[in-house]
Amino acid sequence: MTTFLRDTTIVFSREIRPSLRNPVGLLFEMGQPLLFLFLFGALLGGAVGSSWQWFVPGILVMMCLTGPLSAGYSLLVELLGGAMERMLVTPLNRTAMLVGKSMKATITLLVEAVLIIVVAVPLGFELHVAGVLAGLAQLAVFAVGLGSLSFVLAIKSAPNGTLFYMVSQSVLFPLLLLSGVLLPLETAPGWLRILGQLNPVTYIVDAQRALFAGDLADPSVLYGTISVCAIAAIGLHLGNRAMRKGV
């Protein structure tokens, strides 16, 4: 366990260093969801109850899908060069490699989330600290799972990388639209609602909304937690297997 934590830290601190050296890029990355929040949130204007309470968790899940799911891109670059291979020959723990690499996207995500919440509070967002903390923890697990899946995709799409862009782009939007992040699925036709129920992200969005409303005992929280844990387990398992089978 101590080696696992140490190895995760090593990989994470390597990943984060270029961003810390050039924080401007990080600021731009963080500015984007804020823009989204202002433009979209204003548009909603009371359409769905308290729009901020409804919209903030949704936008966090959306960021979680775009950030970590594209984290594989950095891996793809290192895979096409020799950096990934070089690290794979070291005794570094394989799971720690996946977690450490996903961690950069996860930490960025958490900082962005806090930023959004801070901005949303004066606009009428009601803060339930315990719920928000539980919600962020759920998002962190989700991000590690998505990050690992994105790495698997990157490994599978080497050497040219086309598959990576194709899949990540064609998966992202259906997942988003069918999860009720941007518009509520309650008013959707039956077939669309069934598709939504098959989408694991829907449960996470529901859980986030319950948590951000301070409703920790809501059954959707349980379903959401199961969903993120399953995604993380599958992601780490497939990631480990892909590395073992030879990159």
Place this chain on the structure above:
Amino acid sequence: MIHTRGLTRVFTMKRKEKVEAVRGIDLDVEAGQLVAFLGPNGAGKSTTLRMLTTLLPPTSGTATVAGHDVAENPAGVRSRIGYVGQHNSVGEEYRIRDELVTQGRCYGLRPSEAAARADELLDLLDLTPLAKRLPGTLSGGQRRRVDIALGLIHRPDLLFLDEPSTGLDPKSRAEIWQHILRLREAYGTTLFLTTHYLEEADNMAERVVIIDGGRIIADGTAEQLKNDLAGDRIVITAGTEQDAEKAARIGGGTAEGTTVTLRVDRATAALPDHLRTLDAAGVKVLAAETIRPTLDDVFLSLTGRSLTDDDIPA
């Protein structure tokens, strides 16, 4: 240091088509040796190397590297070997020294140890002025030296190098070799490298293992291989074609125009006698030279192809 038995790797391609990249390799390398693994593109050099370095699991057969089985205890193998891959191994966004320190940490060195070792290697490989640079600003030879430094960070007993000098200009190649040989002298590191530069294998390695079509087809010192499998030649230029044919009949060689080629053992010693014989027979010789075989001649005599023809379909 390396012991393999029946090491085999089969790749399953699309439509279940199977490609046998490596077919049953038996190889023993003792500590301290410098072995060159020579073969044309697609012969199975890199695949073998990737199995020995735990990057690729073997389909069948066994390999014990630095005292551990690659399949049963890959972590044990990894901590004892260094590997310099075919590609540049510094991430594009990272400074040279940072990558060296991270690499040391990956091998379990404490932060202070890793930093000290990084500085030591930067100095050893003449990279100190480049410590804070990004890899994109370095020359090909400098990047290769960084790759070697990364492979050496944990003082491995065994270092694998996959085509360490490919794509470099002659001066950088010579420099890389200088560093490799110096390192070996200083630390007694066992070196196992692949190359498709014949002269390199010939001049630098104590032992040359030739691989073709996934099988080892020759193994020995460069001298042994050349003597046993190719042999010396004497080439004579005669005054006329008639003289050339006569010389070929006497010596048992082949004539082509006025040039006669014959294969002999130890050509330099045989040449004076041969010339006297020809003189006595009345053959006028204008020029004579002895030719030592190259490893390419060895490969040619084994396979009927030239190594430099390269690019056998994978």
